[in-house]
Amino acid sequence: MGPARVAVVRCETYEQAAVDDAVARALALLGGAGRFVRPGERIVLKPNLLVASGPDKAVTTHPAVFSAVARALAAEDAVLTWGDSPGFGSTGGVGRRAGIAQAAAALGVAExxxxxxxxxxxxxxxxxxxxxxxxxxxxxxxxxxLPKLKTHALTRMTGAVKNQFGCVPGMLKGEFHTRMPDVERFCTMLVDLNRLLAPRLTVMDAIVAMEGNGPRGGDPRHVGVLLVSDDPVAVDALGCRVMALDPDLVGTVTEGERLGLGRAHDIEVVGDEPPVIADFVANRSRASTTGGGIGNALGRRLLAPRPFIIAGRCTRCGTCVSVCPVEPKAVDWPDGDRARVPEHDYDACIRCYCCQEMCPERAIEVKTPPLGRLIRR
Ligand code: SF4
Ligand code: SF4
Structure with missing residues (x-):
């Protein structure tokens, strides 16, 4: 097996003609769209539709990238559909807010x-x-x-491998969090899922990425690049490089390489030089949901990073309570009073960070307890 080949193509804007050109150039560098689809094949396009959010927020894959890829594959006479199972909301509703549903309808791509x-x-x-x-x-x-390059509290970055989690419908995703509360096993599960689904092609939207409190509550960061390959692990490893994040800290990359899904260290870049953004705001410590391997409840409580609600930003919408996969809920209304800010039960919390991921007000951040910070120094 030779090196993974990743096409890196600069694209500074979401202006449709520029994105069309960038996607066409990336596919040409990889041998053409016909290498990935054949005439008459049914191909499902899977953008990142985490939650209802406008394209300018960098939460979801931009519709210009979706349209450019759809046109390129339709030109090979592939029969296209699109979809995702969002973390909150319906495919159609989230797709409309993201602009994907309108882009798909304009091209005759069915949901x-x-x-x-x-x-x-x-x-x-x-x-x-x-x-x-x-x-x-x-x-x-x-x-x-069609993933989006973003930071992620649990897996450090979300991109190509994590994108396929949206192929598991609805609340079943939450069950994986409760069955695999430690991040290492969760990443192994994601890699297994990718080995099963075997995506033909990955086109990562990193024209505008997300830094900081991702994958929903962070800030858009202009990067100006598309990463394109048939190897999702290589795309994520290069995505890490763009974020100045060590790919060996990202379980989807290390497990992806260990289990043969793709290559993280043997990559041939074709096209442009990938940018490295040294001040990209990302957590560069090793992810731990268990308190660094101590493996008991006390270790987790004292050491593992925990979700924390900034009361002044909370609108009491209840999204965090709804998405928490633990029963009884590990974040809930104090005494059932919906007029107050929800509270976390850190003994029950498995550190899946779904509440932080879904909070629409950027009111939840993940912080390491004082003892955990001391030990990591
Ligand atoms: S999701 Fe965010 S804004 Fe909504 S109740 Fe929870 S902390 Fe408050
Ligand atoms: S409180 Fe938040 S981090 Fe803890 S289990 Fe519930 S959703 Fe996950």
Missing amino acids: ADFARGREVSFPDGALVKRFTIAEGVLAADGLVS
């Missing part, structure tokens, strides 16, 4: 069913042998992944 799923056996899974996969993915011959 796939990501609400219902079917269980699929995966005997080769290193950790997970059965997944429930969205009907819209199972109905397709192949998947093309």
